[in-house]
Amino acid sequence: MTTATSSRELAHPERDEIRLEAVLHALSDPMRLQVVRELAEAQGELSCSYFDLPVTKSTTTHHFRVLRESGVIRQVYRGTAKMNGLRREDLAALFPGLLDSVLDAAARQERRLTGS
Amino acid sequence: MTTATSSRELAHPERDEIRLEAVLHALSDPMRLQVVRELAEAQGELSCSYFDLPVTKSTTTHHFRVLRESGVIRQVYRGTAKMNGLRREDLAALFPGLLDSVLDAAARQERRLTGS
DNA sequence: CTCGTAGTACGGTGAGTATCGTACGAAGCA
């Protein structure tokens, strides 16, 4: 059934199961916010191992799971890799403008704190 | 100095000390999000006791402190009451559109879940 | 000065979570 990129299936919330509080909580962690920003820039899917986070593999797995279970990203297995993509359409339908303003806010803050 | 509504002064982060992650974390709690929504509707200052939260006074104090220390609200003493107001200007300057899209998202979610 | 109201401070509890290390599983390659 479905599309079958692989055997292993991952549990994702349906669009109407996504909760604002969970999304905000997922984005309130600096490491996860950074992941989301890079996914937004990449305009496509990135594997978990693409990200060079300053934590161990198990902690990385944990953060990606929080993002997936809150409905922020979609994860699929592709061979040994696990690809991650932003759920832009679902988020835009539920919370128009929210993701973009968070991404913009993060970019502004980074410019403010590090850049000139 | 300053304006002197009372003796007791409360510590607030300066505008440039406000962090996006802290704001998102503050807003990710259902009770605090509800408080912020009511403050936004009220278009002014509301006392802590205006809110009839389903928790004790000490927990209420805790939530208002999280909102204040994250930079979402400003609190001043007025007699025995403590008035709360959204820091709209500061938030709009730092993160344009963020507060509005969160408020809009919260309203949409409420309509989706409870209303028709 | 006394009393009531509004809110704080403090200590504690239980749940969640960010982190790690080690051991394991799944897919691809030689």
Next chain:
DNA sequence: TGCTTCGTACGATACTCACCGTACTACGAG
């Protein structure tokens, strides 16, 4: 059939946090 890479599962730890109750302070009214 191994070996390697990518990621998971599980257990442990330390920290944060939402919540409570009790005792307390600050202000205003009588």
